[in-house]
Amino acid sequence: MELQARKLFDRSLTGISIMAVVLMSLSLLVLLAPIFSRGLGAFFFRGTSEFRRLALEQFNRGNAQEVAGEIRIVGAARRPVYEMLSAFEDELDGMDPTRRQGYRVELKEIKSLLRELLGPLPGELEAVMLRQQYGQTRWDRALVKLGAILYSEEWDYSDTRSMGKKVLRSRQKAFAGTRLESLFPYLENNLSGMLRPRFTFYWRFLTDRSLDSHFFGGIWPEILGTIYLTLGAMLLAIPFGIIAAIYLSEFASGGRLVSLLRVCISTLAGVPSIVFGLFGLAFFINTLHLSGSKSVLAGSATLALLILPTIIRASEEALKAVPHTYKEAALSLGASPLRMVLTVLLPAALPGILTGIIISMGRAAGETAPIIFTAAVSVGRPLKLWETLSQPTPALPWNIYNLATEHQAVDEIRHVQFGMVLTLVLLVLLLNLAAILLRARISKKMRG
Amino acid sequence: MSDAASRLRRLAAFFSQGFLLLATALSLVAVLLIIAYIARDAVPFFKLRGLKELFSSTAWFPSGQPAEFGALAIFIGSGLVTLGSILVAVPLGIAAAIALSDILPYRARQLVKPVIEILAALPSVAYGFFALVIFAPLLQNRGGSLLALAAWLIALPLGLLIIFVISEMAVRSVREDVAKAARLILAAALTAILVRALLALSAVLNKVAISSGTNALNVSVILGIMALPTIVSVAEDSLQAAGRELREGSYALGATRAETLFKVIIPASGSGIIAAVILGVMRAIGETMVVWMASGNAAQIPTPWFNFLSPVRTLTATIAGDMGEADQVLGSGRYHVLFALALCLLLTSFAANLASEWILRRQQRRLGGLK
Numbered sequence: 001m002e003l004q005a006r007k008l009f010d011r012s013l014t015g016i017s018i019m020a021v022v023l024m025s026l027s028l029l030v031l032l033a034p035i036f037s038r039g040l041g042a043f044f045f046r047g048t049s050e051f052r053r054l055a056l057e058q059f060n061r062g063n064a065q066e067v068a069g070e071i072r073i074v075g076a077a078r079r080p081v082y083e084m085l086s087a088f089e090d091e092l093d094g095m096d097p098t099r100r101q102g103y104r105v106e107l108k109e110i111k112s113l114l115r116e117l118l119g120p121l122p123g124e125l126e127a128v129m130l131r132q133q134y135g136q137t138r139w140d141r142a143l144v145k146l147g148a149i150l151y152s153e154e155w156d157y158s159d160t161r162s163m164g165k166k167v168l169r170s171r172q173k174a175f176a177g178t179r180l181e182s183l184f185p186y187l188e189n190n191l192s193g194m195l196r197p198r199f200t201f202y203w204r205f206l207t208d209r210s211l212d213s214h215f216f217g218g219i220w221p222e223i224l225g226t227i228y229l230t231l232g233a234m235l236l237a238i239p240f241g242i243i244a245a246i247y248l249s250e251f252a253s254g255g256r257l258v259s260l261l262r263v264c265i266s267t268l269a270g271v272p273s274i275v276f277g278l279f280g281l282a283f284f285i286n287t288l289h290l291s292g293s294k295s296v297l298a299g300s301a302t303l304a305l306l307i308l309p310t311i312i313r314a315s316e317e318a319l320k321a322v323p324h325t326y327k328e329a330a331l332s333l334g335a336s337p338l339r340m341v342l343t344v345l346l347p348a349a350l351p352g353i354l355t356g357i358i359i360s361m362g363r364a365a366g367e368t369a370p371i372i373f374t375a376a377v378s379v380g381r382p383l384k385l386w387e388t389l390s391q392p393t394p395a396l397p398w399n400i401y402n403l404a405t406e407h408q409a410v411d412e413i414r415h416v417q418f419g420m421v422l423t424l425v426l427l428v429l430l431l432n433l434a435a436i437l438l439r440a441r442i443s444k445k446m447r448g
Numbered sequence: 449m450s451d452a453a454s455r456l457r458r459l460a461a462f463f464s465q466g467f468l469l470l471a472t473a474l475s476l477v478a479v480l481l482i483i484a485y486i487a488r489d490a491v492p493f494f495k496l497r498g499l500k501e502l503f504s505s506t507a508w509f510p511s512g513q514p515a516e517f518g519a520l521a522i523f524i525g526s527g528l529v530t531l532g533s534i535l536v537a538v539p540l541g542i543a544a545a546i547a548l549s550d551i552l553p554y555r556a557r558q559l560v561k562p563v564i565e566i567l568a569a570l571p572s573v574a575y576g577f578f579a580l581v582i583f584a585p586l587l588q589n590r591g592g593s594l595l596a597l598a599a600w601l602i603a604l605p606l607g608l609l610i611i612f613v614i615s616e617m618a619v620r621s622v623r624e625d626v627a628k629a630a631r632l633i634l635a636a637a638l639t640a641i642l643v644r645a646l647l648a649l650s651a652v653l654n655k656v657a658i659s660s661g662t663n664a665l666n667v668s669v670i671l672g673i674m675a676l677p678t679i680v681s682v683a684e685d686s687l688q689a690a691g692r693e694l695r696e697g698s699y700a701l702g703a704t705r706a707e708t709l710f711k712v713i714i715p716a717s718g719s720g721i722i723a724a725v726i727l728g729v730m731r732a733i734g735e736t737m738v739v740w741m742a743s744g745n746a747a748q749i750p751t752p753w754f755n756f757l758s759p760v761r762t763l764t765a766t767i768a769g770d771m772g773e774a775d776q777v778l779g780s781g782r783y784h785v786l787f788a789l790a791l792c793l794l795l796t797s798f799a800a801n802l803a804s805e806w807i808l809r810r811q812q813r814r815l816g817g818l819k
């Protein structure tokens with residue numbers, strides 16, 4: 001009996017620990033699933049005729065004749081809407097003032113929603129903001145706007161004990177008996193004729209500049225900024241990292257100094273990333289004056305310090321994994337230690353070192369806190385190479401934060417936010433995948 | 449070889465080694481510079497306002513007239529979020545480390561390793577975005593049922609295990625022929641009680657309305673997941689370091705795998721596990737983006753202090769959020785107070801790092817001695 005109990009205890013431990021692993025894997029899945037499914041929505045979606053008009057007018061892309069033809073077709077489909085509006089406005093003038101007032105307010109609301117849905121109403125002045133010159137470019141957003149036209153949201157506070165409840169009120173009923181009543185069923189049934197949604201693969205999302213603070217267009221400035229920052233950080237950190245690893249693995253002979261250096265490396269690895277950001281501000285910008293204010297250079301230098309320990313550790317591991325026989329053979333042939341390192345050790349350890357470098361590249365690309373005060377701005381254009389020395393840049397991680405929290409229309413541009421997150425996550429995942437494959441090849445080679 | 453040539457060669461070797469050492473010393477220089485420059489901008493604050501206000505007052509109005517710099521609520525917020533992430537990450541992380549080092553077969557391990565690597569590699573802003581855009585609305589709309597589900601998931605397996613142990617211990621002294629029946633009855637009764645209690649608990653939890661999804665609970669869960677990879681990999685390394693000999697010795701004496709783990713391996717590698725926890729916790733304390741985006745950023749002490757459903761504000765989020773507004777050129781009080789907070793963070797991370805380093809090194813020596 002006792003034995004059975006011990007066995008059962010053993011099994012339950014197995015069960016619990018496997019459950020922990022499953023939970024961990026599940027949490028990764030739960031994390032990545034929405035990022036992937038909704039992030040792909042920035043690339044694959046049903047683009048409306050407004051999308052093609054925008055592409056032609058802003059990016060000079062697409063067939064001008066085709067777009068003009070399409071504008072004519074959707075114009076014909078939209079005409080009844082505008083006719084109904086003007087008919088209702090005529091009717092409104094003849095109404096008694098008390099009834100008119102309530103309708104006026106709601107008509108104004110409907111008109112502004114229609115403007116958002118289909119673009120400027122005919123006969124109106126050209127709007128300044130780009131977002132007011134075009135209707136909804138995406139069918140999914142258009143359906144949301146349609147919903148807002150068909151039903152107005154109201155809050156029901158009649159139950160004082162709980163929070164207010166959202167109630168949808170049909171506008172068609174509100175306008176029952178007027179000439180506007182038929183607008184709503186017409187919109188609902190003919191919206192696809194007015195916008196002509198068509199499946200679109202917008203890979204240019206990656207290479208387009210953003211228009212009107214990310215209402216339209218792509219994320220190229222952010223991607224370019226991230227590339228600059230990452231490459232700059234690698235450029236600064238790799239030489240120091242590899243040299244330090246060579247010294248620590250080959251030349252250091254125990255001793256106080258070396259153990260102090262090792263402690264410093266692990267300490268540096270543990271410094272919170274936001275402290276790196278403050279340090280970059282206080283040292284690189286306010287003391288060294290690398291640049292007048294934020295710049296890619298200052299951000300890269302800060303990131304370089306952040307990833308230095310990772311590179312040192314990975315390189316040291318790789319150098320240590322090179323078989324002793326290699327070194328001894330080189331030394332016995334009369335090579336100096338330095339020459340042995342350069343001609344035998346480094347080439348043999350190179351794949352391992354590369355693995356470490358690739359992984360720390362992913363880290364540098366994704367870090368936000370260090371670049372907040374040193375390099376990142378919310379809105380900017382793509383920089384030229386020489387401008388990186390003095391100019392700040394938008395960057396993927398910072399702009400994800402910025403668009404998700406500080407943008408004036410957070411809900412309208414969810415697809416851009418998800419697209420950015422997906423781009424960043426894919427970048428990091430691809431780098432890591434490369435590292436994993438590289439490592440697999442090394443271990444295969446080592447086994448012979 | 450001539451004398452001169454060999455001297456030249458020795459000189460070259462000396463200089464090249466000196467050069468290598470110099471480049472290696474960059475880490476040392478960087479650490480010193482970081483301390484110096486954070487402290488340099490933190491000291492004016494302490495000179496101006498002293499120590500007491502920062503650590504004892506809860507009035508945080510750095511841009512008020514007059515300005516007030518009471519960061520107690522912020523320290524408590526950081527502490528609360530860290531505590532929460534420990535509760536999530538430590539049990540899960542240690543259990544997963546045990547599975548990886550002792551339980552899963554080789555092939556399954558190779559499948560799980562990339563999961564850990566990806567969890568570690570995902571950018572913190574992606575976690576923060578998930579917390580803000582997906583997890584927070586979920587908590588706000590379905591918070592009660594989510595809590596109830598979590599309660600069932602955690603309490604049921606653990607409760608069953610405890611019931612099993614209790615009933616086992618209770619029938620120790622009973623006569624052999626009735627023991628089986630007694631154990632069965634006891635276990636059934638306790639299980640019924642457990643299920644009833646859980647039903648009652650989940651009924652209560654179901655009614656909980658979460659007014660804002662950006663709160664300490666949200667951040668704790670996400671930070672816990674972020675700390676997992678560190679805890680799992682360091683703890684697994686130290687479990688592995690205990691070595692085959694100890695395990696085989698224990699198995700040879702007739703111990704089961706669970707007994708071997710609890711009585712031999714974990715005592716032998718316990719300090720390494722503690723180091724793993726310290727490193728994981730540091731990741732949670734130092735994390736910025738998740739807490740900035742999803743903690744609610746309200747500088748207040750929750751009532752009661754362990755109320756995870758209320759919004760909090762942490763050190764890192766305060767630094768990140770207030771630095772933009774702070775007058776950087778003039779070096780005002782609210783500029784320096786952020787450096788004072790950063791100094792606190794920095795000192796904590798130094799202490800934690802040195803502690804984990806020391807623990808790991810001691811363990812290495814001890815296990816080295818065992819072999």
